[in-house]
Amino acid sequence: MQKITREQLLDRAVALLSDGTVNSVLGWQKGEFDYDVTPHIFKSADELKEGFVWNDFCYANFSKYLVLKTDRIEGKLLVFLKPCDTYSFNQLLTEHRFDREKVYAIGVGCEGMVDVNKLKAAVDGISSIEATEEGLKVTTIYDDEPTVVAIENVLLERCVNCKSKKHVAYDELMGEEGEIIDSARFDEVAALEAMTADERFAFWQNELSKCIRCNACRDACPACTCENCVFNNPNSGVETKAPVTSFEEQMFHIIRAYHVAGRCTDCGECSRVCPQNIPLHLLNRKFIKDINECYGDYQAGEEVGMRAPLVDYTLEDLEPGEVLNRRGEDA
């Protein structure tokens, strides 16, 4: 259950709308079901009161929406940002992708968001969900007796391995100032690195062959904001899924992760939106881990104006061969 309540956020949004500080509000709205909360631009207090929600399903990272929206709107836009979202916010500012003047950002404390897939696996036939102190009270279409699911058991991967509860950007903060967390987010990468090349190859063939090339991972990513993506080029060979060969899957995934290397804030949106549950974070985190180990610790989006490691260098950088063999010849 979130510590901040919907009413607190709603009151603040309504106040800012009525005193003219902002013209519209980018917030979360209930979807068809309780668990598919979707982003929405609210234009009036009435609309907010009716549709605005804040609960354990507000997983969407709004930073990317600012790229297009701030160009199109009149006046200021109020946006709610969870701690992880603020890193993307800073990274986009660093890359001059939206106009800071047009945004009023409220940082919202976060207790972790729910992975809908995990919840659906735990409870079949969800009809409604209510957040309580004990956990999520889930009512199903089969049974009147609600099931209580502890939120720790159904958190998104990125929340289990949350890297920071600290907001790195905001105009106003609701809730307490959090801290950067020493998370175990690189453990899985390290486990893969410890395998043999054959095992890794088998692991990735298995994962990547599930990809249906829907491009959701790219579209949701706040680091992927090019207007003309390489993958939209028919000559790229991966414009649509080619069933003939695994090469295209490998190429798509290597290049997607490579294009955000050093700029990926590890916000976790790509893995969340993938309909095939491909662990894309394991690709992104490999780059982050390598960068940390070879060029010094770097967290994209920590501050505005940082220089991304792949557009930088030092005279003493390791040679590619040294990077490859830094843990010994085979490992």
Added chain:
Amino acid sequence: MQVKEYKPLIVAFCCNWCSYAGADLAGNNRLNYPADVKIIRVPCSCRVNPMFILRAFQRGADGVILCGCHPGDCHYTSGNYYTRRRMAMLFSMLDYLGIERERTRVEWVSAAEGAKFAATMNEFVEAVSALGENKRLEDLRCKR
């Protein structure tokens, strides 16, 4: 059935100012290196983007080597410093996906190092030959 002798196909990206001239020098000095090495001349090592490397593998390369001026000697001042980071990260990712790490290499070869060029190529071809055909990053449609 006739069994074709396996010969690896090697793509070598060489920067115009140092390594390509180094290859030239190797030729002028009549040094031997296998004809399986196909050189692609690029203006600077940093012209090579990760897609070039993947494409080379897709189109049938068994190994890809990138040669440029020694660090500090790049004719565009800093191109090879960027190359060094980019390729380190890319090759590490390929390794992570289970592609044999001996198939990729970066080597700095100056215009005066004809002998180093030939030696590097001989050694690289040998390493790739030992691995055999590239099966993990191949595109079946591009097979000859």
